[in-house]
Amino acid sequence: MIPRVAEPTPGRRAAAGGVPSGGRDLGWPSMRVLPPSFFARPADLVAPELIGKILWREGVGGGRLVEVEAYLPEDDPACHAHRGMTPRNRAMFGPPGTVYVYVSYGVHLLLNLVCEVEGVAAAVLVRAMEPLGDTSILLENRGLGPGDERSATSGPGRVGQALGLDMGWNSVELGFESGLAVLDDGVAPPVETTGRIGVSSGGHLNLRYILAGSRYLSRPPRCGAPVAR
């Protein structure tokens, strides 16, 4: 089926994705939006700090990040920008705190959060999250039913589909204004680092960061090492 963004009715919008200022709509605690300065650092420093943060899309819903991967501008053959800028990866060179969306295998939309200063190609790939709040639209976008939360967002393509992303999100700045934001509710769970997944080169680099013991990972770690934070 074709993944689509459910056009929320007013009532449903409030239930599933209302702006969580004060968090009343979702029953979440007060949160602050991560500013662009948070992302204006090397991706391998940003990535572990993103674990436990909340990715939220207005009118759709969101969840807690449990798995991300860092892609670096130098000495990283797995990074799309390793061979310079192309029309596809141009957004990766954009300012920090913006979004890089690309199509994988012709079908999957993968969400990256752009790091470093403008002109430096670095990003964090969102690989999995734990759905929070009203998950009805996330599940609907994935063609799933109630109780299927575990498989709704446990994979990079699944996250993109559940959030109803499309290429129109490329280069968009994260924040309440755009309707897509990363929020901090103060939770800082234990983070482990492992090798990246699905990359044909550079996989040996321990640049995959996971929330230790989460049920919502795209796959369990082969071997993980704790990250001090």
Next chain:
DNA sequence: GCGATGATGAACT
């Protein structure tokens, strides 16, 4: 133009 490739996911055994 055209062929090769791939930061996947689902359906298998």
Next chain:
DNA sequence: GTTCATCATCGCA
């Protein structure tokens, strides 16, 4: 555990 559908993008002719 393995296989394979699927197609946008890129590099090359």
